[in-house]
Amino acid sequence: MEYIDEITSLKNQVSFRGTLEVPEGIENVVIAGMGGSGIAGKIFQELYTKKPVSLVTSYDIPEFIGQKTLFVAISYSGNTEETIQAVNKAKKRGAQIRAISSGGKLAELVENTVIVPKGFQPRSAVGYLSVPLLRGFGLLDDKDVELTKNLLSDLDTHQTRFEEFGNDIFQNKSIPVIFGTPGLNAIAYRWKTQFNENAKVLAYSTSFPELNHNDTMALENTYRKDEFYFFVLTSRTPEKEISNRIRITSELCNIEMHKVEGEGNTVFANTFTLIHKGDYISYFLAKKRGVDPRDVAIIENLKRELAVS
Ligand code: F6R
Secondary structure (H helix, E strand, O other): OOHHHHHHOHHHHOOOOOOOOOOOOOOEEEEEOOHHHHHHHHHHHHHOOOOOEEEEOOOOOOOOOOOOEEEEEEEOOOOOHHHHHHHHHHHHOOOEEEEEEOOHHHHHHOOOEEEOOOOOOHHHHHHHHHHHHHHHOOOOOHHHHHHHHHHHHHHHOOOHHHHHHHHHHHHOOOEEEEEEOOOOHHHHHHHHHHHHHHHOOOOEEEEOOHHHHOHHHHHHHOOOHHHEEEEEEEOOOOOHHHHHHHHHHHHHHOOOEEEEEOOOOOHHHHHHHHHHHHHHHHHHHHHHHOOOOOOOHHHHHHHHHHHHO
16 A cells, blocks of 8 residues: 555544443553554543543553453554553553454453454554544544544645645755644654654654743744744634743744644544544655655654664
8 A cells, every 4th residue: 555545544444433432441551552543642631531541652561450440552553562561561561461463462352352453554544543533432423423524534634735845845944843732742753753763853842831931932032043943733723822922932932833623613523634634744755755645664663673672
């Protein structure tokens, strides 16, 4: 599959029917996942606020995990070392284990696994990996899916602006810096990781309002200031406090922020249209640079070497 086909498949991914089975009586949720699979957990953590949600992004698991924990392991390949080790540890604690994967060791290890379609780069399967969680916890309905699907289709036929962003970044050899806003921290991070893996450039993400308490001092004074390309991600109707912060920060620190808005009037639509926009921009930057957006050979080699060491 061409990488562009993976990107345009997002509109189909959002209508995936897979649903995580959520048991009664759990007190907390822990989601383990790395890289492109880990993003699904980050998105969920930001959207679900009824129970404590923690993320595991390494080999070890927190001490509080026990029988009242719903432990969800997400690994597209199903073979990621850190995630498999974390599952084994959570099993020993008696946690209720679920998984989302296209197969691999994880699907063998966890009876209750939502199986997603094969053939994608893990990071391109962000819809398949997120939807079962959102459905399982009642954060998604069919109307929302339909709306988002239409908005994503529409973006697929209006890519010029994303290509221009990619060209601009390429022209100046800039480092992308992505500012999230409340509810969009995970998406700012997703953009960063897509610049890393697709376009093979370092990138940085942080979020309003926290950045006003640290990064702000550097925004005015950092060296090589002209080498950064600033994005700010918002919904169509950001809170007034946040709009004010964006405007005032930009004025005081004398930086141009390229504002990119989500589409639609629901959290799901806003989240997934912003994911899509970032995917396109990093894809176009990759094309401009002449690098293959699909290639993750170094990550794969590293995994192989670790497995035999
Ligand atoms: C590769 C990618 C990586 C992987 C990560 C974990 O496309 O996006 O970030 O997601 O190495 O592997 P999986 O997702 O198979 O658990």
